Amino acid sequence: MNDMNPPSPIPPQIPPSTSLPLGPGQRPPGDDPAEREPIPGVVTAIECILRQPRRVMCQLRQPGSGKLIAAILFVAVVCSLIYGAVVGSFSGGVQWWAAPVKIAAGLLISALICLPSLYIFACLSGSQARLAEIFGFVSGLVMLMTILLIGFAPVAWLFSQSTESLCWMGTLHLLFAMIAMIFGLRFLSGAFAQTNARSQAGLSTWIIIFVLVVLQMTAALRPLVGTSDTFLPTEKKFFVSHWFNCLDQATRDMSRHSRDRSRSRD
Amino acid sequence: MQAQATISNPGAFGTLLRGEANTLAGWSAHFDSRRLATHIGVIILGAGLYGAAMGWWREPLQALFVAIKFPLILLLTAFGNALLNGMLAPLLGLNISFRQSLLAVLMSFAIIAAILGAFAPLAAFLVWNAPPMTPDVKSTATYGFIKLVHVVVIAFAGVVGNARLFQLLVRLGGRRQVAGRVLFAWLAVNLFLGSQLTWIARPFIGSPQLPVVFLRDTAFQGNFYENVFHTILSLLSMN
Secondary structure, three states: OOOOOOOOOOOOOOOOOOOOOOOOOOOOOOOOHHHHOOOOOHHHHHHHHHHOHHHHHHHHOOOOOHHHHHHHHHHHHHHHHHHHHHHHOOOOOOHHHHHHHHHHHHHHHHHHHHHHHHHHHHHHOOOOOOHHHHHHHHHHHHHHHHHHHHHHHHHHHHHHHHOOOHHHHHHHHHHHHHHHHHHHHHHHHHHHHOOOOOOOHHHHHHHHHHHHHHHHHHHHOOOOOOOOOOOOOOOOOOHHHHHHHHHHHHHHHHHHHHHHHHHHHO | OOOOOOOOOOOHHHHHHHOOHHHHHHHHHOOOHHHHHHHHHHHHHHHHHHHHHHHOOOOHHHHHHHHHHHHHHHHHHHHHOHHHHHHHHHHOOOOOOHHHHHHHHHHHHHHHHHHHHHHHHHHHHHHHHOOOOOOOHHHOHHHHHHHHHHHHHHHHHHHHHHHHHHHHHHHHHOOHHHHHHHHHHHHHHHHHHHHHHHHHHOOOOOOOOOOOOOOOOOOOOOOHHHHHHHHHHHHHHHO
């Protein structure tokens, strides 16, 4: 008797995934064999996060990714210390060491403060990522940010040697930090999307929290650019109020300066 | 050399937060003392950390007191209403045992506490950046902002915890309408007891004019609802 239901040559359909759909041209992580190549050292890690971010994302999701995370954090600390020295070069003196220490510590503390909430948001979004993976992604975000800051360092140094305006230098460093953060967060979003998360809403909320924490850290650890009698501020301020005070001071300085000039002309 | 396959999150913690209804329904079906201890541990740790961050602005001793009081409120609410919640569920059409109802409520409270614990470093950072508490603090924008942040975080944790509880009840009962009724009833009784417990356990943020105490002398005088009623009356008489 003939078989009524011959085995179909077509394999059974995989049920549609409820995770975030991959965009056009996007592939699942590790799809390309090159992405499954381990990242052996610090230099490769730097090259990979710039050229092959998906390889870093893929490797961070593997068991035993501790070494890679350690390498990433090492690069982040070194790069932030170097950029900190450039920031400190504006004022010199104590700021040569105070600014690098504050910038490196501030970035790491910001990442650590925000890490638990990112893990919670990831889980609430249905992501299967472990805490170690999330820690790796945040480390990658910080590393990419600091590498980009190193790229901006020569420009920042040139300006810091040619201007005396504290307000201008603060704005410039903030602008560079924001650009670096955009790229870092883009890396994090890419990594997050590959953890089977069903929604990006939690990540978007977390990004707002992270940006606010980093901005507040600039006020909590002030002065980063200028000078002060104490290592940390004695007065607590929210960053918006600190910026307004700086702008107000700069405006008063400028008007006094122009008054002095007009008097000297008379 | 090719790397090994990606591993997924095997932890019970992640399962709880993701609200994997099938697994959670399985958990509630069997009594497991270790799992119960884990849920209670998460409540103590998570709510305790957030409580510490909340009270820290006033004084470190206040932080310690709130770290004890906050988890205590959650646990007393869960256990104080356990019997009533266990009776309401079958009466409203959800045929689950007393143990299942208690474990379901504890799971949702553990989710709430885990979220609060994750936000504790952020709350602590916020308080660290705030100016010290002065006698006129209540009229400042900083006080209002910090209070608002606490309300938003606690409300977010509560909404997520109850959303996960709803998913679990749907899985246990099979019908959204029944699950909704039971959730509403549980919410009503838990809010009723929880708000009075919170009233008794005040202060949380603390006041610079008053000494740091675990419970105020007037803790057991009056109640939350009387106070709300008097506030409404005074507002009406002002108009």
